[in-house]
Amino acid sequence: MTDTLASAALPAAPDLAAAVSAWLRHLAAERKMSAHTIDAYGRDARQFLAFLAERCGAPPSISGFVHCAPGDLRAFLARRRAEGIDGRSLQRALSALRSLARAIARDTDETASALGAIRAPKSARRLPRPLNPSDARAVTTTGPRAGEAREQWVLARDAAVLALCYGAGLRISEALGLKRADAPIGAVEAVTVIGKGKKMRSAPVIAPVRKAIKDYLALCPYTLKPDGPLFVGAKGGPLSPRIVQLAMERMRGALGLPDSATPHALRHSFATHLLARGGDLRTIQDLLGHASLSTTQVYTGVDSARLLAAYKSAHPRA
Structure with a gap:
C-alpha cells in the first residue's frame, strides 16, 4: 500500500x-x-x-x-x-x-x-485441501526434482523451506522471515516467528526439518550474516516467496499432484495430520498462531470428511 x-x-x-x-x-x-x-x-x-x-x-x-x-x-x-x-x-x-x-x-x-x-453475503464454507502424508513428505525432499538442471544447493534450499511449512506449520512469509542466527540446527529445536497481526509464537522444529536446513546450509555457496536472511536467492539476496511457489509447482508436476497442492496447503496438512493422530485443537491453535479457536476448528471438518469418505467407500451398506 x-x-x-x-x-x-x-x-x-x-x-x-x-x-x-x-x-x-x-x-x-x-x-x-x-x-x-x-x-x-x-x-x-x-x-x-x-x-x-x-x-x-x-x-x-x-x-x-x-x-x-x-x-x-x-x-x-x-x-x-x-x-x-x-x-x-x-x-x-x-x-x-x-x-x-x-x-x-x-x-x-x-x-x-x-x-x-446491509447483511454480509453468505459464502460456502471451503474446507482446506491437505496433501496425504506420503505426498507431503515427498515435497519436502530433493528427490522428485533430482532430474532438474539446477544447482544442488537450490534444491536443498527449496526442500528446507517446504519442510518448515509442513513440519512446523509455518506460512511462507514466516519461513522466509527467519534470520540466519535463528536457524534451528544443532541444539536449537524451535524457531520464534511473527505471524499475522504481529503475533509472536514459538514453533517446535522436528529432527527431519532441522536436518533439511542443515543440509541446505552445508551446500549454500554464500556466507550468511547472522542478522541476514536464512534463505537466500540465486544471487544471495532475500528469497522471494514466488520462487518457493514455483518450486512447489515443479513438485506438483513431478508427483502428479493437483493444483491445490501449494506451499500453504502444507500448513493445512500439518494441522490436519496432527489432528488425525490425536492432537488437540488448543495445541494446534497455538502451533498455527490462530487468534481464534474457530479458525482452527475448520480442520475437524477435514478429518470428518475423510472419515465419511472412507466409510462410504468401504462399508458394505454405505
Whole structure:
C-alpha cells in the first residue's frame, strides 16, 4: 500500500481520498494488519468508490460516501457477484468499507448508516485441501526434482523451506522471515516467528526439518550474516516467496499432484495430520498462531470428511 494508491489513484474527491490514505496508514501502523490485507482493503475501497463515481456521475466526497443508500451497496455487491467474485471476497469488501466508515466517523462524526443495514453475503464454507502424508513428505525432499538442471544447493534450499511449512506449520512469509542466527540446527529445536497481526509464537522444529536446513546450509555457496536472511536467492539476496511457489509447482508436476497442492496447503496438512493422530485443537491453535479457536476448528471438518469418505467407500451398506 502506498499513499499514491490511496489518494492519486482513487476516484474520490480530495477529502475522501485523504481519509482513505489516513485509514490505510492507521491499519498498518496501529492495527498491525498484514501488507496483503491492507492491499486487499485498499482495492476493495477503490472498487466501491469507482462504482459510486460511475453511479453518481462524479467522484464521491466524504459526505457522498457516508450518505450512500443501501441500494448502492446492494448494487455494488451484485455487480461484483456477477463478475465472478465469491462470497468470501464480498464479505471482505464489506468489512473493508465498514472499517473505512468507522475511521471516518472517528474523525468527522459522520456515520454511514447504510453499511449497518446491509447483511454480509453468505459464502460456502471451503474446507482446506491437505496433501496425504506420503505426498507431503515427498515435497519436502530433493528427490522428485533430482532430474532438474539446477544447482544442488537450490534444491536443498527449496526442500528446507517446504519442510518448515509442513513440519512446523509455518506460512511462507514466516519461513522466509527467519534470520540466519535463528536457524534451528544443532541444539536449537524451535524457531520464534511473527505471524499475522504481529503475533509472536514459538514453533517446535522436528529432527527431519532441522536436518533439511542443515543440509541446505552445508551446500549454500554464500556466507550468511547472522542478522541476514536464512534463505537466500540465486544471487544471495532475500528469497522471494514466488520462487518457493514455483518450486512447489515443479513438485506438483513431478508427483502428479493437483493444483491445490501449494506451499500453504502444507500448513493445512500439518494441522490436519496432527489432528488425525490425536492432537488437540488448543495445541494446534497455538502451533498455527490462530487468534481464534474457530479458525482452527475448520480442520475437524477435514478429518470428518475423510472419515465419511472412507466409510462410504468401504462399508458394505454405505
